[in-house]
Every structure is written in structure tokens, then in C-alpha cells.
Amino acid sequence: MGELVAHLERFGYVAREPDPADRRARLIVATASGRAALALAARHIHRIEQALAAELGPESLDRLRAALARVPAAIADPSDPPSESGRS
Template sequence: MSRELPRFEGQERPTNTVNLLREAFTALNDRAHARLAERGHGVVRPAHGAVFQYLDDTGTPVARLAERAQMTKQAMSELVAHLEHHGYVVREPDPADRRAKLVTPTAKGREVFALVGELVPEIELDIAALLGVERAAALREDLERLRVHATP
């Protein structure tokens, strides 16, 4: 596991499928952030994945980012402000709505996308090596089925 698990009544809390999915995600996500830090992007923290994961390359309003990430607009604004301060995104007027601003990745932000894009095939190969090619493919299919089925 990527970190210590919480305790309940003196013992580790029982795990369930949802917790295991989250912990697996966290472990793999930690690899991505370690790679980003090695390449000079140490200010990008796991929480900033909520911005990068839902950011369109042509720009996205903060409200839409927040909705996609299922978080408050205020929380998303703080994440965007941090990334903007460090040069990963800019806020620009939305040509379709003068009152709104679009969050758009900068060259530095696009570098984060590229680095993560390089890492994804490595992780896919590691999963296939660990589980076997057929089980890795079945896992992807099962996760997609769960994603589609669980979506309200």
C-alpha cells in the first residue's frame, strides 16, 4: 500500500473493493507524481490531478472543472490558483462568454500531460507483467463495465 491505512477499534479497517480500487489508484498515482518531481515538477501534488484530469486542451471554466471533479468551485479555484501561480495554467477570457474565464494549460502544463502520457504505457506493461496479459485486459474491461454501470 502507498500509505498507512486508518484504524478502527484498534485494528486496520476492513477492506472492500472500493477501498482497494482507491488504494491501487493512489499507489499508481504516487508513481506519476514521483516521476513529475524527478523532472522538476515537484509543486504538482496529487490533488492537482483534479485539474489536469478534467482540463480540456482548449480551456475549461473553473465551474466545469469542479463539476467534473465532483468538488466545490471554491476548492477547484484554489487548485487552479496554485497551478497558475507556478505557471502550469492561465486564466483567459472565454470567447463564448465574456463574463467567464477559461483555465488553459501553458507549455509547462502541457509538459505535465506529456510526462504522464509517457508513464501510462509503462504502468500498463507493469500491470500486464504482474497479472498476465489476459487478466490485465479483463481487469480493464471489468473496470470500464463498473464505470459505466455505476455512473448515475
């Protein structure tokens, strides 16, 4: 997670700010660029979901979502190859 935050920070999508409730902690907040990127991603996701719903129908889309939710993160992340047993 730390690497992801550092990467997003380097590209200006997030910033670290002091946590007013705990001076030892830092909050990770989206910058204006980060919020714009999130909005753009949301529009693309919405468009893709509309196309899938039109092609598959709402019930099949719901089944697809449920199936994808069961996919372990290690399988979905190609940079983290599974172990020999097939599990990370």
C-alpha cells in the same frame, strides 16, 4: 476545484484566459509547461500500465481498472478524511 486551478496557475501549468463566447467567464488552458507535464505523466502512466499488463495479463489489468474506477474520490484523496460513517 478553484484551489486546484489556483495552485496549477501559481506553478505555471495553466493560465486563465477570457472566454470569447462569454465575456464573464474565463477558460483554463494548459501552458507549455503544463502540456510538457501532461506528456511526461502520460509516458509514466503508459510505462506503469505496460508493466502491470506484463505481470497481471490483460484480463486482470482490466479487472483492476474496473475496481479502481469504483473507488470513491474521497477515499483516494488522503487530504479529505472520510466521516465517522466511513463516507464523506
